[in-house]
Amino acid sequence: MNARFEWMVALRYLRSRRSDGFISVIAGFSLVGICLGVAVLIIVMSVMNGFREELMSRILGLNGHIAVSGYAGELQDYDDLAARVRAIPGIASVTPLIHGQALASNQGVASGAIVRGIDTETLKAHPFVSTNVITGSLDDFGGADAIALGQRLASKLYVRVGDRLTLIAPRGTATPFGMAPRMRAFTVVATFEVGVYDYDNAFIFMPMEEAQIYFQIPGAVSALEIFVDEPDDMDQYLRPIAELTEQVGVITDWRQMNVSLFSALQVERNVMFLILTLIILVAAFNIVSSLIMLVKDKARDVAILRTMGAAQGSIMRIFMIAGASIGFIGTLLGVALGVVLTVNINNIQKGLEKLTGTVLWNPEIRFLTEMPSKMEFSEVITIVIMALLLSFLATIPPARRASRLDPVDVLRYE
Numbered sequence: 001m002n003a004r005f006e007w008m009v010a011l012r013y014l015r016s017r018r019s020d021g022f023i024s025v026i027a028g029f030s031l032v033g034i035c036l037g038v039a040v041l042i043i044v045m046s047v048m049n050g051f052r053e054e055l056m057s058r059i060l061g062l063n064g065h066i067a068v069s070g071y072a073g074e075l076q077d078y079d080d081l082a083a084r085v086r087a088i089p090g091i092a093s094v095t096p097l098i099h100g101q102a103l104a105s106n107q108g109v110a111s112g113a114i115v116r117g118i119d120t121e122t123l124k125a126h127p128f129v130s131t132n133v134i135t136g137s138l139d140d141f142g143g144a145d146a147i148a149l150g151q152r153l154a155s156k157l158y159v160r161v162g163d164r165l166t167l168i169a170p171r172g173t174a175t176p177f178g179m180a181p182r183m184r185a186f187t188v189v190a191t192f193e194v195g196v197y198d199y200d201n202a203f204i205f206m207p208m209e210e211a212q213i214y215f216q217i218p219g220a221v222s223a224l225e226i227f228v229d230e231p232d233d234m235d236q237y238l239r240p241i242a243e244l245t246e247q248v249g250v251i252t253d254w255r256q257m258n259v260s261l262f263s264a265l266q267v268e269r270n271v272m273f274l275i276l277t278l279i280i281l282v283a284a285f286n287i288v289s290s291l292i293m294l295v296k297d298k299a300r301d302v303a304i305l306r307t308m309g310a311a312q313g314s315i316m317r318i319f320m321i322a323g324a325s326i327g328f329i330g331t332l333l334g335v336a337l338g339v340v341l342t343v344n345i346n347n348i349q350k351g352l353e354k355l356t357g358t359v360l361w362n363p364e365i366r367f368l369t370e371m372p373s374k375m376e377f378s379e380v381i382t383i384v385i386m387a388l389l390l391s392f393l394a395t396i397p398p399a400r401r402a403s404r405l406d407p408v409d410v411l412r413y414e
Contacts, residue, residue, distance in 0.1 A: 006314055009305075010321035026290035031330040033283025034387055038334025039341065041276045041383050042375065046342045048269045049379070050372030052262070054195075062128055062199055063257065064095070064225035065234065066241065068249040074220040075249055082224055088240045092227040095122055098211040099222040103168040104149075104204065106157040113153065115167065115204045117211020117221070123148070128194045129205070136161035136190030142207055148190040150200035163188050167204070169214065184214060223249070280387050283330070284394040287323045291398035295319060295405075302405050316403035320395040327391020331384055338380075345373050 068075070068085075075081065075096070082094040098117030103110055120142040124130055130138060134151045141148055147165065159165050169182040186206070193200050212218050224245075228237050234253045242251055255262075295302070302315055341348060349371050 006318050007321060010318045010325065026286060026293065027326055030283050030286035030290055031326050031333075033286055034280055034327055034330030034391065035334040035337060037276065037279035037283055038331050038383055038387050039338035040279060041273070042335065042338030042380060043342050043345070043373075044272055044276055045269070045379055045383070046338075046373045046375040047345065047371065048265070048272065049376055050374035052265050052269070053374050054372040055262075055265070062194065062196070063254070065228045065231045065254050066226040066237065067252045067257070068224040068226065068241065068245045069252065070220070070222065070249050073222060074217050075223065076220050078221045078224065081245065081248065084244050085224065085226060085241060088237065088244075090229045090237060092229055094227075095119075095225040096208070096221040097223060097225055098206075098208065098215055098217065100211070100215045101170055102204070103170075104153070104157055105166045105168060106159050106163070109157050111153060111156055112202065113149070113167070113204045114202050115206055115211065115214075117206050117208045117215070119208050123205055129192050132192050132194050134191045134193050136188070138190050140189040141205070143187065143189065145184075145186045145210065146189040147186040147204050147206050148192060149188060149204040150202065151191045151193040152197070152201040153204070154188065154191045156201070159188050161188055161190065167214070171216075182214075186210075277386065280390055284327070284390040287326055287391060287394040288398060290326075291319055291323045291395060292401070294322065295398050295402040298402075299405055302402055306405070312403040315405075316399045319399035319402045320392075323395030323398070324388075324392050327388060327394070331387040331391070334387070335380065335384060339375065342373050342375050346371055 068081075070076075078096045082096055085091060085094045095118065098115075100115050100117075102113050102115050104113040120138075123141060124138050129148070133148075136148070138148065140146055147167075149159075149165070154160070157165065164185045165188055166183055166185045171182070206214065208221075212220070215222075226237075226241070228234070230236070231254060234255060238251060238253065245251060305315065
């Protein structure tokens with residue numbers, strides 16, 4: 001029996017007739033299940049990939065790959081130390097900065113803030129801040145009392161460009177009457193929005209000289225922020241940096257600073273993949289049940305084909321083609337649906353938010369202001385292969401059962 005005939009019979013069995021319509025309904029549910037399983041897997045894995053990449057690029061882009069912090073919160077002779085670290089092969093940049101906390105206050109509204117003292121030209125060259133200025137300009141950042149802050153923090157404190165914002169330092173000034181809070185008003189010259197909620201909601205940049213005066217560390221900085229060419233291979237940089245800085249500061253790389261976050265993301269990604277794979281597995285079991293019912297319903301047809309000379313292998317292939325066709329079509333539809341939804345994920349999110357009146361992506365919880373997505377071709381191929389393999393394996397038991405039907409027994413009891 002040739003392959004063309006086997007395909008014709010298999011596809012004919014999948015068409016609905018009044019007598020076996022229920023079987024076709026189950027086959028349809030199997031197809032929809034595989035389609036949804038593949039689509040959901042592609043969407044979720046793409047969002048997880050995008051989330052991790054955005055966090056990596058933004059967090060590392062703002063915090064650096066390696067930080068050298070002074071033992072007492074101060075690094076002296078930092079220019080000479082920074083120059084020696086820059087000479088290490090693979091070091092992209094070294095930025096001296098002052099890192100501190102303050103209470104920002106305006107019109108009776110107060111909020112905790114993270115203040116960073118940084119050189120004016122360095123801030124203007126910062127790829128995340130300089131390209132995401134919302135109001136004002138960094139050209140005015142070099143003023144005596146100028147600051148730039150996150151847009152969400154500015155909105156929370158009701159300040160705009162040109163307004164004065166009061167910063168209260170955590171360490172006060174000693175007076176004959178005790179410790180007095182150290183307060184100073186600064187002029188807002190720019191607001192920025194980098195797309196990471198915690199930074200837009202808390203960060204304030206201040207010129208280096210002003211930060212040294214404000215935090216009372218003249219001629220010193222809090223740390224050196226180091227960017228490297230290969231952040232995934234940190235070990236090659238740590239030893240030469242340690243040889244230069246072990247007497248003056250503590251070295252921390254991005255893996256130590258964000259170990260809990262990225263470990264949790266990796267675990268969540270793996271668990272989500274396993275859980276969502278169960279959708280495809282359930283759909284594969286539906287293929288098994290629909291084929292078993294199809295075998296039972298077509299037992300007389302199978303017996304007739306056997307008496308006409310059809311071999312067991314041919315009968316087995318007919319039912320395997322029928323089941324695999326469901327899995328193949330469902331997988332193709334799932335890939336198409338998953339790709340379309342992934343590409344338009346943000347538009348769909350905004351549309352659903354307008355339709356339902358609820359916030360589906362809260363930046364206060366999700367850390368990023370927009371839902372990211374990054375579809376990896378290798379991952380899509382893995383999902384497709386897994387779906388096709390499960391669909392194919394699901395066809396084997398009922399197909400073997402059909403091929404072993406005894407035509408004499410079947411026709412005797414008909």
